[in-house]
């Protein structure tokens with residue numbers, strides 16, 4: 001126990017010294033930031049977050065961004081130095097796609113990613129709030145008409161895309177006539193394509209049952225499904241992550257129900273070698289709210305049982321070659337990670353260790369969810 005605590009503390013001190021990642025009070029975490037649900041924010045608070053996101057999208061590319069995955073593996077377009085700092089965040093996720101999904105890094109890396117993004121909003125764009133989340137469980141009965149899809153040009157996330165215009169979002173603060181422009185995989189504006197049954201004709205054979213393929217996306221994030229996730233899998237990190245991240249689980253279903261950028265579909269006018277998938281999903285500002293919710297459910301699971309708090313297990317190599325292999329290693333095959341393993345940050349940030357983000361109120365982090 002003691003050496004473990006000691007390494008967490010020394011890592012926190014080292015990280016603060018290096019670049020002051022999240023939370024000014026992180027060393028002690030006496031006053032955690034409170035992350036709120038989008039609908040609990042005042043209109044002014046929504047405008048502040050939106051303005052900061054759009055500010056990041058006006059800042060220049062950071063030359064420190066250094067892709068680490070060979071493009072024959074990542075299947076992504078080349079880095080585009082004319083993109084914005086927001087695009088750099090997207091590109092890091094594109095580059096690292098095969099290392100941070102269906103591996104043990106999924107939960108800790110995305111927790112870290114939302115935290116460093118939130119910190120960039122603060123340090124580069126004057127944001128003073130906390131990263132919001134979208135509690136999609138509240139909308140499981142009717143995602144299409146959720147009030148989060150608000151057309152207000154200053155405080156709204158915008159509605160559904162126009163099918164006659166490549167599902168480009170026509171209203172809200174990130175509309176196709178706003179100054180929110182995206183670079184990857186090719187220059188375009190934000191797209192959203194409501195998809196009721198996102199698993200129809202699923203491309204990987206044997207991964208899903210015929211019944212799964214018929215699922216309505218929202219059936220995966222009902223209150224009952226959330227309770228099953230948060231209350232179950234006691235001490236079983238692999239089981240928890242793989243239920244959450246599986247193709248018929250809530251994490252992916254939210255991505256695919258919103259379609260467009262969050263669903264990882266290529267723009268109509270992208271080059272013909274564009275490969276869809278999870279890579280450029282962070283183009284969608286709702287990505288940060290969605291992954292806030294994913295992180296929130298992980299914190300709820302961690303708090304549910306003492307055996308969950310520090311539970312961690314996962315491999316470093318995606319096991320997606322076939323369904324049998326995937327079922328054995330849904331969160332990655334060997335070599336396996338441990339809490340001291342570092343996570344990739346593509347030159348934009350110091351590399352965190354998994355242990356640094358196992359708690360949201362210790363190590364390098366200092367926040368709680370409302």
Ligand SMILES: [Cu+2]
Nearest residue numbers: 093101110278
């Ligand atoms: Cu991701």
